[in-house]
Amino acid sequence: MTDYFEVLERDAAARIAQLRLDEPLTTPALVDDVVEDAGSLWPEDRELPEGSESELTILPHRGFPSGTAGEVKESFAVDYPNVDYPSAVVVDAETADDYGADAYVFSGTQNVIGHGRAFRDAVVETREAIPADSGLYLSGVATPANVATLVYAGVDLLDADRAVVKGTQGKYLTSEGEHFLSDLQELPCACPACQQSIEEFDREDCVEHNVNALRAELGTVRERIRAGRLRDYIEGQARHEQWCTAAFRQFDQQWSYLEQRTPVLRGSELVSATEDTIRRVEIQRFAERVTTRYRNRFDNPLVLVPCSAQKPYSESQSHGQFHDAVQFRGHTVSMTSPIGVVPQELETTYPAQHYDSVVTGRWSEDEKQFVADVLEAYLRRNEYPRVVAHVPEEGYRDICERVEAELGLDFEYTVADHPTDDESLANLASTMQGELKFSKREREHNTVRAIADYQFGPGAGDELFDDISMESRYPKLRVHDADGEQLAAMVPNYGVLAFTLEGARRWVESPAPTKRVEIDAFVPHGDVLAPGIVDADEEIRVGDEIVIEGPKAFGVGRATMSGPEMAESTRGIASSVRHVDEK
Numbered sequence: 001m002t003d004y005f006e007v008l009e010r011d012a013a014a015r016i017a018q019l020r021l022d023e024p025l026t027t028p029a030l031v032d033d034v035v036e037d038a039g040s041l042w043p044e045d046r047e048l049p050e051g052s053e054s055e056l057t058i059l060p061h062r063g064f065p066s067g068t069a070g071e072v073k074e075s076f077a078v079d080y081p082n083v084d085y086p087s088a089v090v091v092d093a094e095t096a097d098d099y100g101a102d103a104y105v106f107s108g109t110q111n112v113i114g115h116g117r118a119f120r121d122a123v124v125e126t127r128e129a130i131p132a133d134s135g136l137y138l139s140g141v142a143t144p145a146n147v148a149t150l151v152y153a154g155v156d157l158l159d160a161d162r163a164v165v166k167g168t169q170g171k172y173l174t175s176e177g178e179h180f181l182s183d184l185q186e187l188p189c190a191c192p193a194c195q196q197s198i199e200e201f202d203r204e205d206c207v208e209h210n211v212n213a214l215r216a217e218l219g220t221v222r223e224r225i226r227a228g229r230l231r232d233y234i235e236g237q238a239r240h241e242q243w244c245t246a247a248f249r250q251f252d253q254q255w256s257y258l259e260q261r262t263p264v265l266r267g268s269e270l271v272s273a274t275e276d277t278i279r280r281v282e283i284q285r286f287a288e289r290v291t292t293r294y295r296n297r298f299d300n301p302l303v304l305v306p307c308s309a310q311k312p313y314s315e316s317q318s319h320g321q322f323h324d325a326v327q328f329r330g331h332t333v334s335m336t337s338p339i340g341v342v343p344q345e346l347e348t349t350y351p352a353q354h355y356d357s358v359v360t361g362r363w364s365e366d367e368k369q370f371v372a373d374v375l376e377a378y379l380r381r382n383e384y385p386r387v388v389a390h391v392p393e394e395g396y397r398d399i400c401e402r403v404e405a406e407l408g409l410d411f412e413y414t415v416a417d418h419p420t421d422d423e424s425l426a427n428l429a430s431t432m433q434g435e436l437k438f439s440k441r442e443r444e445h446n447t448v449r450a451i452a453d454y455q456f457g458p459g460a461g462d463e464l465f466d467d468i469s470m471e472s473r474y475p476k477l478r479v480h481d482a483d484g485e486q487l488a489a490m491v492p493n494y495g496v497l498a499f500t501l502e503g504a505r506r507w508v509e510s511p512a513p514t515k516r517v518e519i520d521a522f523v524p525h526g527d528v529l530a531p532g533i534v535d536a537d538e539e540i541r542v543g544d545e546i547v548i549e550g551p552k553a554f555g556v557g558r559a560t561m562s563g564p565e566m567a568e569s570t571r572g573i574a575s576s577v578r579h580v581d582e583k
């Protein structure tokens with residue numbers, strides 16, 4: 001039971017939380033001033049401290065040197081008591097468990113800091129063994145250069161010990177590394193300690209500066225989490241320390257840990273500035289869903305086009321020109337790095353209209369291979385009578401040719417010099433001549449069904465929206481059944497569907513997989529809080545559409561925690577409620 005720690009916002013494994021002391025502390029943060037360590041039990045037995053609501057008390061503990069045998073740890077295991085004040089217990093990756101504390105102090109830091117893989121394994125094992133709504137404390141390791149990576153991994157509480165020690169050694173810390181004071185020609189910082197000449201700046205000042213720099217970096221990190229953009233920052237910042245770069249790449253290889261914690265949609269933009277972007281969860285998840293859930297429902301030829309900087313693509317000038325040439329005679333699919341391929345029905349779906357990439361016109365081999373793999377998987381799943389590739393030479397053409405060779409297909413190329421020059425557009429128009437146009441109705445129905453497949457699973461579009469009528473205009477489509485009852489509405493900001501109660505009932509009755517949250521006997525209004533949850537589907541992710549059901553209520557809403565976090569947490573908002581019926 002965590003009484004004094006509440007997670008408020010999540011950005012993958014990183015969180016903004018509140019340590020609820022007399023004076024609440026917003027984490028991730030330095031906790032030097034509020035931690036009271038009751039001490040180690042090795043030298044002597046210790047009385048259980050009285051504790052206080054104004055500090056986080058680390059209960060008497062026994063840490064073990066690395067390599068200690070399991071039996072030894074077991075026989076010396078501490079029987080942590082349940083206390084009624086804010087408390088933390090000391091664990092390592094092997095002894096981590098739910099001890100009813102508000103925070104967990106990781107005791108093996110010296111063995112893992114500096115080693116990407118060991119760090120990842122230690123954090124993942126510890127984090128998964130302790131409750132989701134408890135704080136993870138890494139003591140004696142934070143520096144301005146590594147703290148963003150520590151928080152990205154899922155660490156909540158830190159201290160200034162290392163920054164202080166470095167200062168006393170005459171090492172000046174910044175978010176891009178460490179400098180010997182004697183090597184500096186100037187003080188590259190505007191903090192109060194640095195407001196003097198470098199000649200007068202001594203080691204005491206250096207300590208003060210190091211702590212200031214650490215605090216400032218934590219402020220940057222907290223703001224990044226609130227904006228849902230810590231990953232963009234990490235891809236650049238972590239490069240200043242090689243082990244941090246190795247660490248975040250190791251986390252990319254530990255798919256399930258980050259995937260479970262990464263929202264399926266968010267409002268903020270995703271910036272693709274490095275090749276590491278391809279491996280982030282949002283990108284891989286989109287590619288995976290497009291190639292395993294999405295199915296093309298048009299009978300028309302496929303028209304492959306390059307992406308546009310403006311999103312959604314259809315609102316860009318270039319796509320307007322492509323559309324004028326194609327005129328509903330082809331199914332438009334955009335090729336793009338780092339997303340892969342985007343069928344026209346999913347152009348508003350997160351992150352297809354939420355990314356921004358650095359456009360140089362040059363593609364790296366990694367990018368080409370990624371887009372080629374996605375296009376190939378897409379074409380293995382979706383058959384077309386013809387494939388028209390209206391793509392520029394650089395990068396795109398190479399990708400298309402690889403896929404043609406792999407699948408034994410022949411694409412028809414229509415670009416002369418540039419996709420939007422007159423000759424190319426005329427080629428595209430004449431290539432499409434004689435093809436039948438699809439109707440607005442067909443386009444709208446297929447859009448809703450494609451989004452349903454993407455969002456709920458393969459086949460969901462047909463199972464949920466077989467016989468429908470449409471109201472309002474794209475992209476604010478409202479889906480009604482044959483009798484006029486509204487089932488769902490398209491949310492243009494994220495390109496997903498939001499159910500009405502009637503739609504949610506059909507979802508529950510359909511063969512499409514449902515994401516369900518079981519609640520106690522009450523009728524929720526506005527939000528569902530974690531303590532009211534009996535059980536939740538493990539597959540629920542932040543942003544997922546969910547059915548909320550209990551003895552007294554049936555409702556539909558959107559998850560603000562993952563399923564496992566809902567089931568484990570004793571605090572916090574688990575889900576919003578859009579509509580609810582009292583039973």
Ligand SMILES: [Zn+2]
Binds near residue numbers: 190193209210
């Ligand atoms: Zn400074």
